[in-house]
Structures are given as structure tokens and as C-alpha cells.
Amino acid sequence: MSLDSPQTATRHERLTAHEALQRLEHERASRLTQLRAIGEAGPDAEEQVMAAQKATIGRVLKEVEAAVARVGDGSYGLCGNCSKPIPVERLEILPHTRFCVPCQRDTV
Template sequence: MSLDTPQTEAGSERLTAHEALQRLEHERASRLTQLRAIGEARADADEQVMPTQKETIQRVLAEVEAAFARVQDGSYGICRHCTRPIPVERLEILPYTPFCVPCQRNAV
């Protein structure tokens, strides 16, 4: 199902592929900036916190890259578990999420 295809459910909207790509580009740029900042941090920075932050940012970057692939293959915005559309409000907050809220809750 394409991002540009309108939903038949009342009140449901979808992000266009262009909007999704813009949001994902922003997420990628933000995370890369965070990684650069960590790399440039002073030597006296907390050595236990920095690696954890770096790992978290790298995990999110991998999720962003996977979301780019979903845009390309047409599966972006569709929950990978239940195959229902992910609400646009959730995609605005977490543009790289592969799950709707109920499926994400069940996965945790």
C-alpha cells in the first residue's frame, strides 16, 4: 500500500512519501549531530554514560535507515506486526517506528 493512497477509514490520514522522507532525514541529521557531539566531548566526560548514549543513538540510526527502506518498498506506515496503518500522529512523533502503539506495547 502506497503512502499516497488515501485511507478509507474516517479521520485517518497518511504521510506522503515526501513527508516521510523529510521527517526521516531530519531524524538522521539530528542523530548524526548527537554522535559528533559525543565524539567531540571533553575527555573528562562521564565515561560510563557516553558509550551508552552512543549505542542508543546508533540503534536509532539503524531504525531510521530501516524506515528509509520501508518507504522505498512501500511498507512504511504499516505496522510490521498487525499490518494495520500506523496513525499519522505516531509517525509524526516517531517517524522511524515499525509498530503501532498496541503492538509496540505487546512487544515490550
């Protein structure tokens, strides 16, 4: 499955565990790199902005870790609310998501 694949029809298949783990590992590495950069920014950085960024990155990192656990238990790609498959296109964009779009809207 490629991000370059045509989007002419909605795909209903699920990402393989390998594909999901690749995307999640990329997300994890990106967030950890961001956290290290914030830690190295030094005293000249704006503390409030840095704290907000760090909190956001930490939250996303926890979501990525939870998604890795879902891959392990076989529930990855299923909506945590309605239990229907989350469209592959959504998982390609946001690999750590727990909800399909309609259920995400309901949780906001």
C-alpha cells in the first residue's frame, strides 16, 4: 500500500500490521526528535511556547504508543467507539487515530 496509490475509489482494506508499525514508528521518531530539539533549545526559547509544544508532542507520543499496543492486540484500524474499520486513507494521514471521522466528530 503506497501513499502514491490512486485515490479514485475508497479502499476498505486494512493496513497490514507491518505497514501500521512503519507509520507509527515514523510518528514516534518524529515526536522524540521534536522533544530532543525542545530540550536543547536552551534558555533563550519562549518558555510558554515550549511548554505547550512539549505537552502536545507528549500527548501525541502517548497516542502513538497506544496505537502500537492496538496493533499488538489486533484492534488497530477499528474505531474505538463504533468498532467499524477506520478507512485506510485516514490511517495513512493519522496513523495513531482511535476513531473514524463520524465518531471523532461526536467526541469533540
